[in-house]
Each structure stands twice: as C-alpha cells, then as structure tokens.
Amino acid sequence: MAAIKRIAIAFIIIAIALMGFSSPNLRSEAEVTINNMTFGELWMGEELSKDDLRGHVVGVEFWGIWCPPCRSAMPHLAERYKKHNPKGFILLGFHSTRQETKEDVIAFCKSNKVTFNIYDGGNISGVEVKGIPHFVLFDHNGNMVYSGHPMESGKKFEETMKSAPDWLTGEGPYKKLNALAQKIRERKELGKTLSTLKTKHLNSENADEKSEAETLVERLERFGNRLLSRAEAKKEKDPLGAFNLYKEIATLFKGDEIGDNAQKVVDELQKDKTFQDILKAEKELDEIIKEVDKFKPCPQDTLFNKKCSNCKKKNPTMDSVISKGKALLKKYPSSPAAEKVKEILLLE
Numbered sequence: 001m002a003a004i005k006r007i008a009i010a011f012i013i014i015a016i017a018l019m020g021f022s023s024p025n026l027r028s029e030a031e032v033t034i035n036n037m038t039f040g041e042l043w044m045g046e047e048l049s050k051d052d053l054r055g056h057v058v059g060v061e062f063w064g065i066w067c068p069p070c071r072s073a074m075p076h077l078a079e080r081y082k083k084h085n086p087k088g089f090i091l092l093g094f095h096s097t098r099q100e101t102k103e104d105v106i107a108f109c110k111s112n113k114v115t116f117n118i119y120d121g122g123n124i125s126g127v128e129v130k131g132i133p134h135f136v137l138f139d140h141n142g143n144m145v146y147s148g149h150p151m152e153s154g155k156k157f158e159e160t161m162k163s164a165p166d167w168l169t170g171e172g173p174y175k176k177l178n179a180l181a182q183k184i185r186e187r188k189e190l191g192k193t194l195s196t197l198k199t200k201h202l203n204s205e206n207a208d209e210k211s212e213a214e215t216l217v218e219r220l221e222r223f224g225n226r227l228l229s230r231a232e233a234k235k236e237k238d239p240l241g242a243f244n245l246y247k248e249i250a251t252l253f254k255g256d257e258i259g260d261n262a263q264k265v266v267d268e269l270q271k272d273k274t275f276q277d278i279l280k281a282e283k284e285l286d287e288i289i290k291e292v293d294k295f296k297p298c299p300q301d302t303l304f305n306k307k308c309s310n311c312k313k314k315n316p317t318m319d320s321v322i323s324k325g326k327a328l329l330k331k332y333p334s335s336p337a338a339e340k341v342k343e344i345l346l347l348e
Helices: 002-019 068-087 102-111 154-163 178-185 190-201 207-234 239-252 257-271 273-293 309-314 318-331 336-345
Strands: 037-044 058-063 090-095 117-124 134-138 144-148
Touching: 037 090, 037 102, 058 068, 058 117, 068 090, 068 102, 068 154, 102 117, 134 154, 144 154, 178 190, 178 207, 190 207, 190 257, 207 239, 207 257, 239 257, 239 273, 257 273, 273 318, 273 336, 309 318, 318 336
Parallel strands: 058 090, 090 117
Antiparallel strands: 037 117, 058 134, 134 144
C-alpha cells in the first residue's frame, strides 16, 4: 500500500508540474509578431526586410510542392495576392523542401501564376506548424491574427484588410492635410505632393499641420527611397526589371528629388550601349521563356534532349527556340540573359 501511495503522489506531482509547464516555442496570438519571423533563402521575388513589412497586412504560407493540398491552395493564394497587393497586402511563401530543387519550385510557381516571394524554408517562433499547408496572418500593426489552414482564412483575411488603413498614409487622422493625404491614398502625383508638403507645410507654425506634414513626408520619402534601393539591387540580376522600375519611380515621384534621381539613372542607362545590349538580351530571353512555358513535358526523357523524338513531337517549336537561344548566346555572351538561357535550354 505504501508503494502504491508513493506512486500516486509521484503522478500527482508530475501532473501539477505539467499543468504549470508551457513550451517556450508556443505563445498566444497577441505575443506573436512579425519580429518572430525568420526568412529562409530567397528563391523567387524581391529582397525584403522586416522593416519593409511594417504597416502592411502580411501573410505567410508554409507549403511544399510535394504536398497535394498545398498545390491546390497556391492558385487561390496567388489570386488573393494579385487582388490585394496594390492595397498593401504582402504574401510570403516558406517552402518545405525535401528532394525538390529551386528550379522545380520556381517552375511550379510560374505555371500557377505565383508572383509573391518564395523562400527555401523560414520560421515564425511561437507558431506551431504541425502540418502543411499552414497560413499565418499578421495585421497592419504586425500582430498575428490567424494561424491555420489557408482555405479557412478568408473571413479573417477580409476583416483584417478592411480594418487596415492605407499603408502609405498610415492611421492618421489628417485634419489639416486631409486633401493631400487623399491624393497619396489615390497614388496621384506623389512627387508633387511631397514637394508641396516640404515647401508649404513642413515649417508651418500650426503644430498639428507641421506634425501631419512630418508624418507624410517621412512615409513618402521612405517609400520612394526603398523603391530606389530595390531598383539598384535589381541592376545586376534583373536589368530589365531595374530599368522599368526606375522609369516607374521617375513618373510616380515626378516633381521631387526622388523622381529626379530616378530619371537621371534612366537617362544614363539609355545612353549606355552595354546596358542597352543587356536590355535587348533580356527582351529576347523573355520571348524564349514564353515559348518554353508552353512546352509539354515528355515522360520518356528530359524536355531538352535533342535526341528524344517524342520531345520534338510534343513540342514542334523546340528546335526554333533552341536556335534563338544559341543566337542570344552568340550576340550577348557576357549578359545575365546568356547565363539564364544556358540554364533553361541546357546549352553550353
């Protein structure tokens, strides 16, 4: 009896200890923020920092191309991103990699019109992901508001987007400068508006007007300079994307120093013969990629095996596309597009 009593007491002690135990990896939703996020290696998209996420509604999808439910959910998430990204929604895909390659994942994403950032792995400390797909949603204040299956997140997502203020103007309210804030919300004449804020309102004797001007100027300048940094970062790997982004910045911020700086780069690049050759190569590469995206895989052999007759039967334009790729290599051998076309068409 004494032995049984001792065992019973031991169980009670263990039970009490377990009741008071909480895993350091699990936290309440209120405690999990975007600061808990760790990015994996960027496989597709643009470099983002945690600072870039602030003020935005942010979604994170844990997924893998080897997971059938994940594959089914991705087109829906891609559509959600396409619809809501202009309103400030940012979506990140944390891929759970097994045997897949970066190229496998990117090919799947392109075929499903996925345009948001994809990473090889990633983590959110405090969130328990028992299986995938798993979707995590953060509101514009950076707090987690949903964690669960992506296909069950629709109602919470809509509520979160509806309650979020415009990410560029922020919460406000703007009692003195509401007309200018509205122009920013409509993305009209950002450069001219920024110039007006700096010259007419930033040194106002009215404390409220000055405070509102300072907030709007800080937000606009941070946005414009962030775009300039992204354009600069794109120059080497995505020259066409960089050139187009500089043009977009020059138009969006026309009338301010940010727009002037972007226009100077556009003018310089238009005069730079080497860069213009790079742009021409990128445009030719885009045409090649469009053709390759239409190709049907051959189950008997690799798609670009020139000896495989079935590949050519399934894809009658294959020889023509390969010829275009070889021509690009000959004309622009040192361009980034040349390296890409080698990889895509398995050329040497």
